[in-house]
Amino acid sequence: MKINPKQYARSLVEAAEGVSEKEERILTERFLEILEKNNDLKKLPKIILEMEKISEAKSGVKKARLITAVELSDGAKKEVALKLENVFKRKIELSAKVVPEILGGMIIEAGNEILDVSTRATINRFKQALSV
Amino acid sequence: MNTDYIIEGLKEKIRGLKAETKFQNIGRVVKVGDGVSQIEGLDKVMAGEMIEFSGKNSAVSGAIYGVALNLEEDLVGAVVLGDTSNIKEGDLVRTTGKILQVPVGEALLGRVVDPLGNPLDGKGATEAKKFSPIEKQAPGIIERESVNYPLQTGVKAIDSMIPIGRGQRELIIGDRQTGKTALVIDTIINQAGEKAKPVYCVYVAIGQKKAKIAKIVAELEKAGAMKYTTVVVASASEPASILYLAPFSGCAMAEYFRDKGMDSLVIYDDLSKHAWAYREISLLLRRPSGREAYPGDVFYLHSRLLERAAKLNPKNGGGSLTALPIIETHAGDVTAYIPTNVISITDGQIFLETDLFYAGIRPALNVGISVSRVGSAAQTKAMKKVAGRLRLDLAQFRELAAFMQFGSDLDEATRKRIEQGKRLTELLKQPQYEPIPFEKQVIAIYAGVNGYLEDIALEKISEFERFLYHELETKEGETLEKLRRAREMTPEIEEAVKRAIGEAKENFKVSNSAL
Numbered sequence: 001m002k003i004n005p006k007q008y009a010r011s012l013v014e015a016a017e018g019v020s021e022k023e024e025r026i027l028t029e030r031f032l033e034i035l036e037k038n039n040d041l042k043k044l045p046k047i048i049l050e051m052e053k054i055s056e057a058k059s060g061v062k063k064a065r066l067i068t069a070v071e072l073s074d075g076a077k078k079e080v081a082l083k084l085e086n087v088f089k090r091k092i093e094l095s096a097k098v099v100p101e102i103l104g105g106m107i108i109e110a111g112n113e114i115l116d117v118s119t120r121a122t123i124n125r126f127k128q129a130l131s132v
Numbered sequence: 133m134n135t136d137y138i139i140e141g142l143k144e145k146i147r148g149l150k151a152e153t154k155f156q157n158i159g160r161v162v163k164v165g166d167g168v169s170q171i172e173g174l175d176k177v178m179a180g181e182m183i184e185f186s187g188k189n190s191a192v193s194g195a196i197y198g199v200a201l202n203l204e205e206d207l208v209g210a211v212v213l214g215d216t217s218n219i220k221e222g223d224l225v226r227t228t229g230k231i232l233q234v235p236v237g238e239a240l241l242g243r244v245v246d247p248l249g250n251p252l253d254g255k256g257a258t259e260a261k262k263f264s265p266i267e268k269q270a271p272g273i274i275e276r277e278s279v280n281y282p283l284q285t286g287v288k289a290i291d292s293m294i295p296i297g298r299g300q301r302e303l304i305i306g307d308r309q310t311g312k313t314a315l316v317i318d319t320i321i322n323q324a325g326e327k328a329k330p331v332y333c334v335y336v337a338i339g340q341k342k343a344k345i346a347k348i349v350a351e352l353e354k355a356g357a358m359k360y361t362t363v364v365v366a367s368a369s370e371p372a373s374i375l376y377l378a379p380f381s382g383c384a385m386a387e388y389f390r391d392k393g394m395d396s397l398v399i400y401d402d403l404s405k406h407a408w409a410y411r412e413i414s415l416l417l418r419r420p421s422g423r424e425a426y427p428g429d430v431f432y433l434h435s436r437l438l439e440r441a442a443k444l445n446p447k448n449g450g451g452s453l454t455a456l457p458i459i460e461t462h463a464g465d466v467t468a469y470i471p472t473n474v475i476s477i478t479d480g481q482i483f484l485e486t487d488l489f490y491a492g493i494r495p496a497l498n499v500g501i502s503v504s505r506v507g508s509a510a511q512t513k514a515m516k517k518v519a520g521r522l523r524l525d526l527a528q529f530r531e532l533a534a535f536m537q538f539g540s541d542l543d544e545a546t547r548k549r550i551e552q553g554k555r556l557t558e559l560l561k562q563p564q565y566e567p568i569p570f571e572k573q574v575i576a577i578y579a580g581v582n583g584y585l586e587d588i589a590l591e592k593i594s595e596f597e598r599f600l601y602h603e604l605e606t607k608e609g610e611t612l613e614k615l616r617r618a619r620e621m622t623p624e625i626e627e628a629v630k631r632a633i634g635e636a637k638e639n640f641k642v643s644n645s646a647l
Binding site: 004006087109110112113114115116117126128130 | 142153159176206226
């Protein structure tokens with residue numbers, strides 16, 4: 001029977017709920033043994049990714065990425081994080097990246113949602129509209 | 133003055149752009165290839181929604197679109213409407229919130245476009261103002277009425293014995309090279325004569341050679357048919373996703389006229405290749421396959437397409453959409469999966485046979501097994517009068533066909549029937565690109581079934597027919613006009629017709645003996 005990484009991750013997280021650290025280690029070992037038996041060790045990186053997603057969802061903190069053309073001040077970043085918290089009704093953990101190619105404005109990536117108000121995107125929209 | 137107009141146009145376009153400050157649902161490409169793609173994320177996408185791939189060069193060459201067809205637990209399976217070589221793993225994919233739409237309207241007439249509405253004829257962008265989704269619900273039962281007005285194909289054999297009405301679905305089925313496309317092109321050309329109630333045509337070419345399509349477009353241009361026709365092209369080199377969409381796009385373009393209370397005709401050439409393309413996409417999307425490896429819903433694929441052809445009642449505008457799907461069989465096998473599916477959906481079929489074609493009977497219609505379930509409800513009174521006799525005479529001729537070998541050993545009555553049948557068969561032959569208006573057809577068939585052709589040599593029948601038409605045009609223009617207007621053979625018109633045929637025969641004999 002084929003088991004995908006998401007199912008593996010969920011099973012481990014749910015099994016390890018509310019156990020002591022020592023028991024956690026034993027459970028993890030057993031989990032790895034099961035993976036080996038099923039010949040699914042190569043799925044481990046994806047399983048770890050899925051586990052991170054689950055813990056993120058559980059902790060109620062949403063990870064978001066802020067991409068700007070120039071570095072923003074800490075104050076500006078805090079403002080963005082606050083506005084996002086209003087939108088998503090969850091605590092936001094903001095990581096920032098500088099990508100000069102977007103020319104201006106910002107792009108916010110949060111999970112499966114993206115908000116693209118960069119200058120580059122606006123220029124592209126103009127280009128598309130005017131080229132018809 | 134010109135620059136002002138351009139500037140105003142640009143200002144309008146810029147004003148029309150609204151800033152979008154809302155979150156878009158995104159996903160990332162996990163797998164891409166063979167025209168399909170698996171995407172992770174995109175959790176808010178709807179089934180059949182258009183999605184946008186931001187691949188390499190998408191800022192330069194324009195966005196690549198796709199349609200989300202498979203919504204699985206963790207992945208979205210989508211067909212890519214474009215070149216997949218610009219998309220790589222990890223690329224961003226956005227939802228657009230739109231179902232696939234195509235431009236529709238009068239602006240499409242005279243144009244050659246692809247299934248997404250992009251122009252292919254080099255005449256610039258289509259100035260279409262209206263867009264319509266390609267997947268639409270067929271009209272309900274209450275909105276329809278029964279078919280009651282003929283769609284004149286201009287082909288004698290069809291208009292007399294297998295008449296097609298506006299709002300009907302008539303299948304044209306036959307092996308390769310039997311004249312299926314020739315029939316539909318003649319039908320389109322014949323609509324040039326329908327000035328009172330015009331028919332707008334959409335010809336959808338699915339999986340055909342570009343050279344063949346170029347030839348068809350050239351013939352339509354020559355006949356002046358492009359004025360009221362749109363050609364939707366998904367040629368053989370296009371990806372399967374484009375072939376899959378082509379008939380739905382064509383139907384959406386023709387539906388525009390139906391919903392405006394006008395009559396339209398849509399031709400799907402051909403649905404066999406359409407089913408192949410759908411099979412290809414389904415297998416690539418790992419959908420379970422059934423008979424002949426087609427997916428389980430291949431019947432629904434064609435039934436939902438063909439149900440959109442309808443005759444609407446006056447309360448809903450009174451418009452109509454007639455569909456002429458074409459199916460190609462192999463070795464005359466009409467019991468294969470796709471042919472039987474489409475036969476059960478349409479309101480009749482026209483069988484074209486290779487044997488008849490090579491025996492010189494062109495159009496190679498097998499009248500015996502061809503059927504139009506709408507029948508005489510879609511015929512003018514004039515044609516109804518002569519067609520009944522025609523059918524009977526030909527049916528009797530077919531039964532006696534085996535006796536033709538005996539030649540002189542037959543009784544007079546049988547021999548006469550055979551000679552009559554031979555002449556009628558000869559009369560029903562017709563060259564390509566020469567559709568005949570119904571009033572001339574009625575007169576020619578009238579001459580045939582009432583024995584006027586008895587004393588004309590078999591090999592001179594088609595020559596006489598052309599002579600008769602010429603005589604009618606030059607000397608009996610008024611009678612033709614009266615017949616066209618009245619659409620029935622009143623005693624007055626019948627007298628004029630009898631006279632005309634008699635005179636034409638005399639003149640024909642004279643001109644023949646003079647040679």
